[in-house]
Ligand SMILES: Nc1ncnc2c1ncn2[C@@H]1O[C@H](COP(=O)(O)OP(=O)(O)O)[C@@H](O)[C@H]1O
């Protein structure tokens with residue numbers, strides 16, 4: 001249970017020579033939900049993309065379950081939900097089609113779904129309460145329903161490592177609660193979840209670990225130890241608005 | 256009986272039978288691919304590649320090798336050139352595309368003008384399906400089989416690639432491979448289309464049927480079938496019309512395609528102008 005799942009060592013990422021993330025190191029144990037916290041431009045998405053191999057680090061090493069990312073992906077060990085799905089919402093695919101795409105990694109070359117795949121898709125859609133809308137073209141969904149659809153696709157992948165980039169952005173409270181409950185269920189099953197979020201208020205309710213990031217990893221560890229006012233002011237330092245907001249949320253949470 | 260006569264009379268000529276069959280086949284193949292082009296937003300890319308194959312076609316003529324090989328090399332080469340210039344300079348993509356394909360096309364013109372005794376420029380520019388040779392028919396058939404088989408096998412992966420390439424990568428698919436597959440098919444079908452409607456109009460074959468079908472359905476399978484049906488219909492009817500009015504075959508085919516698009520644009524049940532205006 002306490003194996004290292006996500007292992008990042010001294011990773012630096014630069015875009016066109018401009019460093020976005022410097023010497024980041026992080027070791028995340030199996031069976032945890034880890035909140036990735038930092039202000040806009042701090043490098044949260046960059047870290048997740050580096051883990052997925054979408055941006056190449058200029059130095060450092062990233063392993064998931066002791067494997068390099070290509071092998072991890074080929075073995076369906078990781079699911080990734082990007083920040084804003086850069087997809088064409090007018091594309092002629094239905095909710096059901098999208099979630100079935102989460103199963104392609106298990107299928108043969110022709111991607112013909114088996115009975116088991118159909119079952120998993122149904123189960124995933126039911127868990128996010130989207131089964132009734134499975135035939136909708138994805139452009140006909142509300143913002144929350146779109147997020148739920150892509151979340152269901154990640155569930156259908158049955159990957160025990162989940163990377164979620166701001167899944168709660170622009171989502172109603174009911175959907176956020178539902179997703180948090182699902183994440184906690186998955187942790188029970190031994191999933192490792194790394195989730196970037198702006199919603200500091202809910203961090204304590206479901207994240208047992210946090211990573212504080214600002215162009216490098218400032219601190220990480222148990223939420224109780226690391227999610228402190230002092231650390232947060234370092235994370236949001238220089239950004240008065242974010243800082244006072246963060247303080248506000250912290251005190252709210254304590255009340 | 257006039258209408259039957261209209262359809263039957265041209266069939267007494269072997270060249271017309273060949274032309275109708277080849278046009279229909281090219282219609283099917285280009286239409287199948289056009290769904291991906293439309294949904295990937297590759298219309299400009301289609302235009303670029305279809306023009307850029309020209310020097311390849313001429314060189315293949317000179318070397319006496321299948322045109323498809325020359326077209327393939329230059330089609331894919333042009334896109335690699337586009338990607339290179341875009342990555343290494345500050346120039347925007349649409350400018351780079353315009354710049355590269357006209358450069359290739361111009362090179363093709365120069366080459367043709369130097370070997371003009373062997374190649375008829377107008378046949379390459381505007382097609383010559385009424386005078387198509389048996390060798391060219393064989394080549395079209397081979398291209399069609401390759402394209403349709405590839406689309407059939409990789410259909411799901413290509414749809415995913417067009418829809419959400421990030422997810423495709425994250426489940427371990429080789430998106431670079433899929434990109435070049437789509438690109439190679441584009442180069443190959445450009446050659447097939449070149450035989451019927453010519454380089455100038457081949458982009459219509461690679462875009463219009465997909466666009467028409469896209470207005471008529473929200474289901475990829477239905478879109479593909481509708482596109483292929485409209486592609487065949489346009490090719491066959493267009494070829495007939497060109498016989499009867501003694502006009503440009505490529506021109507007639509594309510005019511029919513465009514008319515179908517306009518009809519769909521106005522009358523499509525859900526996405527048509529009428530449906531939209533009654534909704535609002
Ligand atoms: N594709 C890109 N090209 C150039 N710079 C980028 C790119 N993506 C992100 N950046 C830069 O990297 C930094 C970190 O961005 P990002 O990881 O998106 O932050 P976050 O997700 O925490 O808001 C920012 O300064 C951003 O401008």
Ligand SMILES: [Mg+2]
Nearest residue numbers: 044045046083
């Ligand atoms: Mg981000």
